Amino acid sequence: MKKNLITAILMTVATTILLGIIYPLVVTGLAQLIFPRQANGQLIQKDGKVIGSSIIAQGFSKPGYFHPRPSFGGNGYDPTNTNGSQLGPTNQKLIDRVKGDVANAQAENPSSPVPIDLVTGSGSGLDPHITPASAEFQLPRVAKERGTTVEQLRALVQKHTEGRQLGFLGEARVNVLELNLDLDQQFPGNKQAEIH
Amino acid sequence: MTINGWLQILFFLVLVFLVTKPMGVFMTRVFNREKTFMDPVLRPIERLLYRVTGVDEDHEMRWTEYAIAMLLFSLVSMIVLYLMQRLQAYLPFNPQKFGAVNPAHVAFNTAASFTTNTNWQAYSGENTMSYFTQMAGLAYHNFVSAAVGIALAIAFIRGIARRQMQTIGNFWVDLVRGSLWVLLPFCIVGALVLVSQGVVQNLRPYDTAKLVEPMQVPKVADGKPVVDAQGKPVMDTVTDQTIAQGPAASQEIIKEFGTNGGGFFNANSAHPFENPTPLSNLIEIVAIFAIGAGLTYTLGRMTGSQAHGWAVWSAMAILFLVGVTAAYWAEARGNPLLAGTNQHATALQAGGNMEGKEVRFGIANSALFATVTTDASCGAINGWHDSYTPLGGMIPLVNIMLSEVIFGGVGAGMYGMLIYIVLAVFIAGLMVGRTPEYLGKKIEAYDVKMAMLVVLVFPLVILAFTAVSSVHGFGTAGILNPGPHGLSEMLYAFTSGAGNNGSAFGGLTVNTPWYDTTLGITMLAGRFLMIIPMLAIAGNLAGKKYVPPSLGTFPVTTPLFTLLLIGVILIVGALTFFPALSLGPILEHLLMVAGKTF
Numbered sequence: 001m002k003k004n005l006i007t008a009i010l011m012t013v014a015t016t017i018l019l020g021i022i023y024p025l026v027v028t029g030l031a032q033l034i035f036p037r038q039a040n041g042q043l044i045q046k047d048g049k050v051i052g053s054s055i056i057a058q059g060f061s062k063p064g065y066f067h068p069r070p071s072f073g074g075n076g077y078d079p080t081n082t083n084g085s086q087l088g089p090t091n092q093k094l095i096d097r098v099k100g101d102v103a104n105a106q107a108e109n110p111s112s113p114v115p116i117d118l119v120t121g122s123g124s125g126l127d128p129h130i131t132p133a134s135a136e137f138q139l140p141r142v143a144k145e146r147g148t149t150v151e152q153l154r155a156l157v158q159k160h161t162e163g164r165q166l167g168f169l170g171e172a173r174v175n176v177l178e179l180n181l182d183l184d185q186q187f188p189g190n191k192q193a194e195i196h
Numbered sequence: 197m198t199i200n201g202w203l204q205i206l207f208f209l210v211l212v213f214l215v216t217k218p219m220g221v222f223m224t225r226v227f228n229r230e231k232t233f234m235d236p237v238l239r240p241i242e243r244l245l246y247r248v249t250g251v252d253e254d255h256e257m258r259w260t261e262y263a264i265a266m267l268l269f270s271l272v273s274m275i276v277l278y279l280m281q282r283l284q285a286y287l288p289f290n291p292q293k294f295g296a297v298n299p300a301h302v303a304f305n306t307a308a309s310f311t312t313n314t315n316w317q318a319y320s321g322e323n324t325m326s327y328f329t330q331m332a333g334l335a336y337h338n339f340v341s342a343a344v345g346i347a348l349a350i351a352f353i354r355g356i357a358r359r360q361m362q363t364i365g366n367f368w369v370d371l372v373r374g375s376l377w378v379l380l381p382f383c384i385v386g387a388l389v390l391v392s393q394g395v396v397q398n399l400r401p402y403d404t405a406k407l408v409e410p411m412q413v414p415k416v417a418d419g420k421p422v423v424d425a426q427g428k429p430v431m432d433t434v435t436d437q438t439i440a441q442g443p444a445a446s447q448e449i450i451k452e453f454g455t456n457g458g459g460f461f462n463a464n465s466a467h468p469f470e471n472p473t474p475l476s477n478l479i480e481i482v483a484i485f486a487i488g489a490g491l492t493y494t495l496g497r498m499t500g501s502q503a504h505g506w507a508v509w510s511a512m513a514i515l516f517l518v519g520v521t522a523a524y525w526a527e528a529r530g531n532p533l534l535a536g537t538n539q540h541a542t543a544l545q546a547g548g549n550m551e552g553k554e555v556r557f558g559i560a561n562s563a564l565f566a567t568v569t570t571d572a573s574c575g576a577i578n579g580w581h582d583s584y585t586p587l588g589g590m591i592p593l594v595n596i597m598l599s600e601v602i603f604g605g606v607g608a609g610m611y612g613m614l615i616y617i618v619l620a621v622f623i624a625g626l627m628v629g630r631t632p633e634y635l636g637k638k639i640e641a642y643d644v645k646m647a648m649l650v651v652l653v654f655p656l657v658i659l660a661f662t663a664v665s666s667v668h669g670f671g672t673a674g675i676l677n678p679g680p681h682g683l684s685e686m687l688y689a690f691t692s693g694a695g696n697n698g699s700a701f702g703g704l705t706v707n708t709p710w711y712d713t714t715l716g717i718t719m720l721a722g723r724f725l726m727i728i729p730m731l732a733i734a735g736n737l738a739g740k741k742y743v744p745p746s747l748g749t750f751p752v753t754t755p756l757f758t759l760l761l762i763g764v765i766l767i768v769g770a771l772t773f774f775p776a777l778s779l780g781p782i783l784e785h786l787l788m789v790a791g792k793t794f
Contacts, residue, residue: 001264003250004261004264004265004268005268005272006250007249007250007251007265007368008265008268008269008271008272008273009272010248010249010250011245011249011251011269011368011371012269012272012273012276014245014248014249015245015336015339015340015372015375016276016332016336018241018245019335019336019339019340019375019380020331020332020333020335020336020339021331021332023380023383023384023446024331024335024443024446024447026384027383027384027387027388027391027397027443027445027446028397028398028399028443028446030384030388031387031388031391031397031398031445032397032398034388034391034392035388035391035392038391038392038393038394038395038396039391039396039397039398039445040396040398040400040441041396041398041403041439041441041469042394043403043405043439044405049406050403050404050405050406050439051405051406051407051408052405052407052408052437052439053403053405053439053468055394055468055469055472056437056439056468056469058405058407058408058409058437059407059409059411060408060409061409061411061412062409065409069555073462073463075411075413075414075434076411076413077411077437078437078438079322079402079437079438079439079440079461079469080322080323080402080438080440081320081322081323081462082320082322082440082461082462082463082466082467083320083462083463083702084463084466084551084552084579084580084582084583084702085551085552085583086552086580086582086583086676086677086701086702086703087551087582087583087676087677087703088582088583088676088677088681088684088701088703088784089531089533089549089551089583089584089585089586089681089784089788090533090586090677090679090680090681090784090787090788090792090793090794091676091677091678091679091681091793091794092793092794094533094534094551094583095533095534095793098534098536098537099535099536102534102535102536102537103536106536112538113536113537113538114536114537114538115537115538115544115545116530116534116537116538116539116545116547116548116549116550117545117550117555119534119537120534120549120550120551120552120553121551121552122466122552122553122554122555123463123466123552123553123554123577123578123579123580124461124463124466124467124468124554125463126463126467126468127468127554127555127556128468129554129555129556130555131544131545131546131555132544132545133538133542133544133545134545136544164200164474165473165474165475166475168200168203168204168207169204169474169475169477169478169561170473170474170475170477170556170557170558170561171474171545171546171555171556171557171558171561172544173555173556177408180408181408184408
């Protein structure tokens with residue numbers, strides 16, 4: 001009993017040093033060496049300043065931008081408070097929230113039902129993607145605001161659409177932040193003054 | 197449901213099948229202390245560890261000493277984790293200058309949670325834990341709690357395989373060899389593969405990004421929204437986004453491979469920094485099943501009956517397929533209460549119930565992940581189970597209620613399954629009126645009593661604590677989703693705790709003294725009150741004589757055995773929990789179809 005207790009204490013210390021300190025530091029070193037961009041969060045810089053991460057959503061509400069999915073972590077799109085809404089399927093709050101968002105979305109596109117991902121919160125609150133269906137849904141509004149045609153804009157959306165990985169894994173998706181940044185480059189439109 | 201969705205699910209199962217034999221053979225060699233190709237690197241480290249800690253690697257333990265060593269190690273490492281959280285302000289690698297984990301009951305709950313391989317999280321990593329606590333406290337326990345689980349499963353298998361011996365191995369040797377040979381090398385490689393997909397791995401302070409479009413958010417003071425004279429909310433402008441960073445990949449891989457499940461960030465594997473792509477998702481779920489599947493092969497190999505190992509594997513695979521089919525079906529159907537939305541699967545979207553799910557995973561990969569993480573005692577999530585449809589959310593719950601024996605938690609799944617196997621051969625023995633035998637060992641009253649103890653402790657803690665919570669304010673105050681869903685939230689919490697799973701119906705507010713304390717106790721009971729009777733059976737079996745199979749022996753290698761085993765698992769689980777399930781998810785489903793909301 002006493003011998004095993006001493007071993008338990010020493011084993012905790014020794015394995016903590018090996019598995020709790022050496023292992024993660026070695027992995028950090030290797031990761032920084034081999035995949036520095038990925039290991040540091042795929043940050044996007046503009047004029048020397050960080051303006052976001054390629055794989056973390058930001059909020060967009062102006063009509064001239066594509067809108068991401070709603071976020072319910074912290075104040076929204078907050079990587080220091082990641083969360084979903086946690087609302088259950090029969091919760092009246094969920095039903096009312098979606099109803100309101102559907103009404104807002106349909107103000108711009110009254111005839112068609114809203115793609116489900118555009119009015120439901122993601123798991124992380126940071127989902128960087130929308131479905132191609134949601135991008136298509138928003139095309140007419142953004143094209144009008146940007147003073148361009150739906151066809152031209154669709155080509156830009158397709159540029160930022162990722163297909164299934166290896167051809168069959170996951171789902172096709174559109175990266176909203178990267179698309180919007182490119183949108184500012186390609187179609188500054190008459191909104192440039194307001195945006196910057 | 198789509199063809200592509202099914203293709204991914206079946207592809208996953210094929211991968212699990214393919215890793216079973218190599219993992220099983222490798223673990224057999226490691227725990228039989230035979231040569232492996234990693235010895236030149238690992239053997240010196242192993243010897244050094246024994247020298248420093250005073251372990252005699254040739255010493256063999258009886259089951260009682262094995263249990264005591266395991267309990268002492270768990271106790272000491274749990275106390276260290278508690279102290280580390282409370283003292284993290286004084287420790288290195290804390291660029292965000294986080295203070296002590298407060299209040300004390302959260303730190304206790306977390307220490308119990310990570311020591312028991314549960315990884316229930318009453319905190320949010322990104323705003324609570326320093327990098328040091330994450331690495332040396334939480335990720336460390338991901339390793340050793342997994343290694344303890346594997347050690348116990350191996351000890352049980354030795355109990356079956358050995359004849360007229362009093363000992364079942366050396367706990368310290370099993371712990372060290374499991375950590376060094378089985379877990380560590382895979383994790384170094386796996387972590388780097390995850391980084392290649394976008395999982396972060398750094399020690400930098402959080403980055404501040406200038407938002408492309410500043411956001412308007414309601415102003416909050418003292419936790420309440422501020423309103424103007426007209427009663428309208430006052431808005432604040434947010435111009436920055438703080439991007440939380442950290443050594444996530446090194447923890448992410450062991451989180452899955454050791455079926456721990458505790459996320460580096462609160463959003464767990466839904467977070468783009470923990471699970472950025474469909475490929476990282478696939479790696480994570482294969483890692484969850486890899487050891488559990490491999491142990492069925494180890495069972496066959498060590499006991500000399502490979503066909504028995506595959507019979508057990510088949511029972512697991514069938515139960516997995518039933519679960520994932522039900523979850524996928526329920527989630528793909530979507531939520532009928534959300535009018536004006538398009539939930540159909542088309543070429544442009546996955547459709548279905550997307551609340552709490554990520555676009556890159558869609559429905560198939562979310563349902564698959566939820567099934568896998570609860571078949572095993574992992575508890576990682578890539579979407580919130582609380583926002584699943586009633587039946588879609590019931591599948592994870594039922595999986596845990598069946599004691600997570602479907603490939604199962606590392607080690608825990610195997611010894612949980614062995615308890616069911618003991619019951620299955622006992623029942624088969626009763627049916628033909630003979631003393632039951634299992635792989636040449638007579639199963640007698642003592643073994644069955646101990647097995648029943650394991651089977652009874654589990655529902656007892658779950659149902660008792662859920663019942664108390666549901667009739668007292670301190671329990672019901674935590675509910676987010678009213679109606680039958682509220683009962684599901686509490687039932688899920690205690691089931692997850694007792695099953696050492698760690699996933700949650702996250703709407704329940706659990707960082708209260710009541711939930712932190714009772715869930716902490718539940719997790720400890722769910723781990724150690726099951727391990728001790730299980731080790732007692734192992735010790736008892738090791739001492740028995742070998743009885744050669746005869747005509748009257750019920751064969752444990754046939755499809756009939758597989759079916760009987762599935763039957764026992766379902767009957768024990770269903771009889772125990774059906775009443776609670778019918779008041780929770782089943783009732784909610786019926787009301788949802790009838791259009792009722794809460």
